[in-house]
Amino acid sequence: MDCKTIFEKNCTDKDPGYFLGAEGINSASASVPEEFLRKELKLPSVGEREVVRHYTGLSRRNLSLDEHFYPLGSCTMKYNPKLNEELAGLEGFSNIHPYQSESMVQGALELMYELEAALCALTGMKRFSLQPASGAQGEFTAMLMIRAYHKAKKNKKTRILVPDSSHGTNPASAAMCGYDVVAVESRPDGLLDIDRLKAAIDETVAGMMLTNPNTLGLFERDIQTIADLIHAQDGLLYYDGANFNALMGITTPALMGFDVVHLNLHKTFSTPHGCGGPGAGVVGVNEKLADFLPIPLVAKKGDKFYFDYKGKRSIGKVRSFYGNFGVLVRAYAYILRLGAAGLKKVSQQAVLNANYLRAGLKDHFEVCSGLPSMHEVVFSCARQKDRGASALQIAKRLIDYGMHPPTMYFPLIVKEALMVEPTETESKAMLDGFVRAMLEIDRDITANPRLFADAPHNSPVKRVDETRAARQPDLRYRL
């Protein structure tokens, strides 16, 4: 039976699906090229049991946070409480629509209002936009505001500074806003080189993008000097707070001298992420940039919440509607459940766990700096490479232990880098297991070198051609 017949057989004019009409179907097929039209769809005919087994089976052929240690540095792959999923799924949150009138969604507006206040308290910023859908989009939003600020002040600014260890999205966001990106080299100990910074700064500098702790997991102690140097040229200091779990409740970007910050709610604040799933790269600003925030913001008058579209100097909208609302619900629930004391403990635990791994591995894997680590630790496998196994081969061997590999070859300034972020949610037993696995892998480089050539050995997919996998992804699954 073709679809037209099925359609006519099943639809009456009382049926809400009837709006297309047979004519609609005909004209739709007229506009679809012949080769894409199928008379018959070869749909598999299987029972529920087969379908459930098939998909559950597929889901288990992967490494995942629910089942495995996942120390992917800079990504903050931590365990996200299931409670927050349940709360985000509540009818009143999940079944509302952005076109509903404000009076019908007061609860949602209140949640956004309160979340903004909590994020301001955590960062010391004045206001937050919850719109940007990812960290990279948050950076881009911030750069647009920095550009608007300089334009309003008639400043002639052409350059944005970034450290050479910066996350790749930083120079990309600045370049997308038309700025020339200047990389400032780090010192051998991994911190930003103030002398080189001074040499790079002049009146054309629009601002600097930094992350603190930096991408080597080290705290930039000279941050206030850096802020003074940038501000002396009326530049703005941008805080890449994608990984905020080292500092919550301990210090704030505002105290460090930052003017604008983005946070990845999908990293630090309890939304599972990866594979391009919904995120929220919320952006906070101090009074210098408050006028330029995207609209609308949520405001309150009496006991009513509403969308405030004023903001004459606003850069406009950066995303449809008001951001990824479900992510905001999870973040709000997470913050309320932990409270100020709990969030501080999260950070202390994240830093403790990274340093625990560092202490367990430092005699065998070279640590990138003598300075203490914050929430992540970067090792160099240069010595292991001399003995016959590269960072990539070590990472692949970890898969045989049922662990997701750490981030590899990033930051770019560390040779044979493995960047490990255990996060605060792992137990001591798990961390001990990781140390044991890494030490055994290290011993095997000499004792059992054949293990490394084509590891992983136990995973459903073995070594892939990574360039081809990225350039020509083939996502079909074959039984």
Ligand SMILES: *Cc1c(COP(=O)(O)O)cnc(C)c1O
């Ligand atoms: C993850 C990350 C980003 C980018 O965030 P997305 O949500 O992936 O766009 C930017 N900076 C740092 C330091 C990050 O770790």
